[in-house]
Amino acid sequence: MWAILSGIEGNLVAYQAVVKDIIKRQVEIEQFYILGDLVGPNPNSELLVEMVRNSDELGEIQPQVCLGWWEEQCFNLYGLGTNVQGDELLNKYGGDTVKLLWKSVSRKTVEWLREQNFGFLELDCLLIHGSSVGVSDELTVDTPAWKMLDRLQRVGANQLFCGRSGQVFEYELTTGSVASTVLTLDEQQPSQTVELKNKKVIGVGAVGRDWGTATYTLYNPYSNQVKFCKVDYD
Helix, strand or coil: CEEEECCCCCCHHHHHHHHHHHHHHCCCCCEEEEECCCCCCCCCHHHHHHHHHCCCCCCCCCCEEECCHHHHHHHHHCCCCCCCCCHHHHHHHCHHHHHHHHHHCCHHHHHHHCCCECEEEECCEEEECCCCCCCCCCCCCCCCHHHHHHHHHCCCCCEEEECCCCCEEEEEEEEEEEEECCECCCCECCCEEEEEEEEEEEEECCCCCCCCEEEEEEEECCCCEEEEEEEECC
């Protein structure tokens, strides 16, 4: 079984509640993924990162962490990202959140975050924060089918697990096709059609975004079964 989390956003209490819930379910966890937004504008971000990094010493399975939207904002704040002005963060949340994020995540932690992956490609599954386009790309139940297909086809995956929206959903593309045509100055190339079957995009939920309620996903790669889990905590 795979345990797949996202959207913790420095919420240590929510993360601990989810870990306890996984243990309580008495399922064998082979892989433990955190699909971005491990940190956030939360004073407990440093403690959370320390706990995740030392999971082996605590007798827990070591999570594999990839980058999310909040990690990218940290990179920008420290002049290590693609938008060092931090416009996206400032425009979305305002100056107080910018200051809180700066105080919540140290440069040392940012350097460790920079060592993490953009995403994971396991079996026929892409596990990522946003999509194959970037961490800000938000896939939801309302995303057009053509866009879902594009995000899957970019990496040749049959299933895409994502956490940017914070929603839990299973978006299934049972049948369909994509036709492509290349037009140059000289001629139009023959069109190519790719048949698509049994592809899915799964929203894995958010652990720490909404106080009091955490959502995460369990996935069985052998039976291809997805289970959404909800944990209430104080």
